[in-house]
Amino acid sequence: MSAAEVRVGLLGLGTVGTGVVSIISRHQEELRHQVGCPVTVKKVLVRDKEKQRPVDLDESLVTDQIEDVLFDKNIDVVIEVMGGVETTREHLLTALRNGKHVVTANKDLMALYGAELLQVASENGCDLYYEASVAGGIPILRSLSDGLSADRITKMMGIVNGTTNYILTKMTQNGSSYEEVLKVAQELGFAESDPTADVEGLDAARKMAILATLGFSMDVSLDDVSVKGISSVTKTDLDYCDQLGYTMKLIGLAKRDEGRVEVSVEPTLLPKEHPLASVHNEYNAVYVYGEAVGETMFYGPGAGSLPTATAVVSDLVSVMKNMRLGVCGRQVQEPLHARVLKKANEIDSKYFMRLRVLDKAGTFQAVTSLFASHDVSFEKLLQLPIAGEEVAEVIVITHHTTKENYEQLYKKLSELEVIESIESSYRVEGGR
Ligand code: NAP
Ligand code: HSE
Numbered sequence: 001m002s003a004a005e006v007r008v009g010l011l012g013l014g015t016v017g018t019g020v021v022s023i024i025s026r027h028q029e030e031l032r033h034q035v036g037c038p039v040t041v042k043k044v045l046v047r048d049k050e051k052q053r054p055v056d057l058d059e060s061l062v063t064d065q066i067e068d069v070l071f072d073k074n075i076d077v078v079i080e081v082m083g084g085v086e087t088t089r090e091h092l093l094t095a096l097r098n099g100k101h102v103v104t105a106n107k108d109l110m111a112l113y114g115a116e117l118l119q120v121a122s123e124n125g126c127d128l129y130y131e132a133s134v135a136g137g138i139p140i141l142r143s144l145s146d147g148l149s150a151d152r153i154t155k156m157m158g159i160v161n162g163t164t165n166y167i168l169t170k171m172t173q174n175g176s177s178y179e180e181v182l183k184v185a186q187e188l189g190f191a192e193s194d195p196t197a198d199v200e201g202l203d204a205a206r207k208m209a210i211l212a213t214l215g216f217s218m219d220v221s222l223d224d225v226s227v228k229g230i231s232s233v234t235k236t237d238l239d240y241c242d243q244l245g246y247t248m249k250l251i252g253l254a255k256r257d258e259g260r261v262e263v264s265v266e267p268t269l270l271p272k273e274h275p276l277a278s279v280h281n282e283y284n285a286v287y288v289y290g291e292a293v294g295e296t297m298f299y300g301p302g303a304g305s306l307p308t309a310t311a312v313v314s315d316l317v318s319v320m321k322n323m324r325l326g327v328c329g330r331q332v333q334e335p336l337h338a339r340v341l342k343k344a345n346e347i348d349s350k351y352f353m354r355l356r357v358l359d360k361a362g363t364f365q366a367v368t369s370l371f372a373s374h375d376v377s378f379e380k381l382l383q384l385p386i387a388g389e390e391v392a393e394v395i396v397i398t399h400h401t402t403k404e405n406y407e408q409l410y411k412k413l414s415e416l417e418v419i420e421s422i423e424s425s426y427r428v429e430g431g432r
Contacts, residue, residue: 005037006320009069009100010044011091012082013062015189016105016132017044018055019309020079025056027313035320043069045082070094077319079312080104081132083193089113096120096128101328103315105132105308108197111206111222114213118332125329127322129315134207135160135284137307138300139314144214144288151290153215156254157429158286159279160207162303163191163198164230164250168267169280172238172247178231190282190303200229201250204265208252212263215288216256217336220263224341228266237424240354240395241269244380247277251429262342267426269352269397274430344404350379350428351398351406355413356420359385359392363418367394370416374409376401391420397428 008024010017024031024039031039044062069075070091078095080088085108092102092109102121104110110117110130121128131141135158144153159165163185170181182199185191190198197203205225212220230250241248251268255261270277275297279285284302289295301307322328357363364383371378380397398406414422 006035006039006316006323007042007074007076008039008316009072009075009078010041011066011069011078011080011088013044013046013053013055013057014081015305016081016308016312018053019305019307020081020312021055021057023306023309023313024316031313031317034317036324039316039320042075043072045069066091070098070100075100076323077101077103077316079316080106080109081312083108085109085112089117092117093120096124096126099124099126101127101319101323103129103312103319105130105312107133107203107206107210111209114210115219122329122332127319127328127331129318130210131315132308132311134210135286135298136162136300136302136304137310138284138286138298138302139311140211140286140298141214143296143298144211148288148290148293148296151292153288153290154256155289156208156211156215156252156286157276158208158211158252159249159276159284160211160252160286160302161198161201161204161250162282162284162301163195164201164204165279165284165302166190166282167199168230168233168238168248168250171233171235172242173280175235177235178233185282188282189305199231201227201265202229204250204252208254208263208265211252211286212254212261213335215254216261217333218261218339219335220254220261220339224261224263224339226262226264226266230267232424233267234424237354237426240382241352244269244352244382244395244397245272246270246352246428247272247274248426249276249279251276251427253429257342257346259337260340260342260346262347264427269426269428270430276430344407345402347403348400349403349406350400351396352424352426352428353396353398353410353413354423354425355394355396356386356391356423357394358418358420359390360418363392366416366418367413370409370412371396371398374401374405374412376405376409393423
């Protein structure tokens with residue numbers, strides 16, 4: 001570290017990168033006050049040097065050669081906001097091995113290679129911070145590793161993807177179509193360049209793997225997360241949710257019971273009065289339950305240029321404070337607990353199901369007796385004839401049951417002659 005300044009190499013100058021440049025420039029006085037010296041951006045890597053950028057930046061700093069950042073001895077901290085996994089992993093390993101501290105917003109990378117990168121950082125006496133990788137501007141990782149570090153976390157439940165929350169909010173509130181709202185989310189910079197990861201739940205799953213690993217001190221990998229996205233959610237489902245007193249959200253759930261965990265991401269019905277039900281648009285929120293603290297909730301913008309950049313630059317401040325104290329590279333901790341996943345008969349929930357059934361005598365009895373034989377009981381039940389058709393819609397909210405019972409019931413229902421189709425099925429959380 002130069003005594004006179006902290007020198008940053010930035011990988012990426014897109015939505016988040018431009019926010020980082022802007023905050024470093026606009027908040028220079030606050031940064032200098034916290035770390036005792038100025039912060040200077042020395043190099044910025046982009047793909048296309050000719051592209052117009054919405055920030056004021058000396059052209060000579062912009063490069064399209066990664067070596068200009070990784071091998072520049074005058075760079076102390078590499079900030080990675082370019083995305084990508086395999087090549088980016090190589091770049092960050094090189095940076096760490098060259099003694100450069102790293103800050104990244106990349107959940108794809110951290111969910112897959114976080115443990116390795118943290119290990120290499122530690123071996124090289126470097127810091128690696130990744131606050132922006134989960135829930136954008138909300139300091140949730142820092143809260144888990146610092147503020148709640150004395151507690152034993154048993155449940156984290158959150159809205160951790162801004163794009164899908166934006167889509168579900170606009171579909172519910174304005175009746176907008178899925179496709180038109182997704183386009184707006186892309187224009188606003190929330191969605192990933194390929195939004196499949198957002199809408200199919202993978203982005204949220206990566207964040208839940210990171211949260212569960214940290215919150216439970218357990219090596220939870222992406223493969224351990226059961227994932228379902230929102231691309232098949234229909235306006236009809238949302239209308240029925242509304243009629244029955246629920247709001248649909250893409251919920252990430254990480255739960256620990258007696259050392260066994262479940263981690264999932266799926267569209268979930270929440271009672272309208274549930275605190276997460278009123279988290280709208282691109283906002284994120286994470287509910288954390290600790291045995292000692294009880295319930296806490298963290299709320300804020302989960303995506304977007306300046307909110308995400310705030311988390312990135314705050315990580316930079318942490319690195320700079322560690323540099324000043326001479327305590328970099330001390331983050332690695334072996335997980336305290338072995339990872340044990342719950343089996344389907346240990347996962348407990350309520351469910352919503354929408355069926356199209358033949359509107360004739362005997363149907364109802366066939367359906368209800370299947371529910372009873374699988375030990376699944378009704379909490380709410382609605383049957384509506386469909387005008388001009390010989391079918392009716394049946395909407396069910398079940399009482400609590402195990403995932404195993406519900407999946408077996410689902411299979412049997414889909415084979416039942418009087419059922420034309422199972423239109424949709426969702427988990428229901430919150431309430432009793
Ligand atoms: P973005 O707008 O697509 O920007 C990516 C930037 O990286 C661009 O400037 C691009 O250069 C550059 N880049 C990409 N690949 C490159 C390569 N191979 N070589 C050189 N430059 C390359 O992405 P973003 O939305 O800022 O997201 C960046 C990272 O932050 C991702 O990991 C994302 O998941 C994460 N994140 C984003 C948000 C958000 O709200 N957007 C929130 C939290 C975390 P060009 O401009 O020349 O194309
Ligand atoms: N695409 C992500 C989202 C960006 O919509 O939440 C923030 O990680």
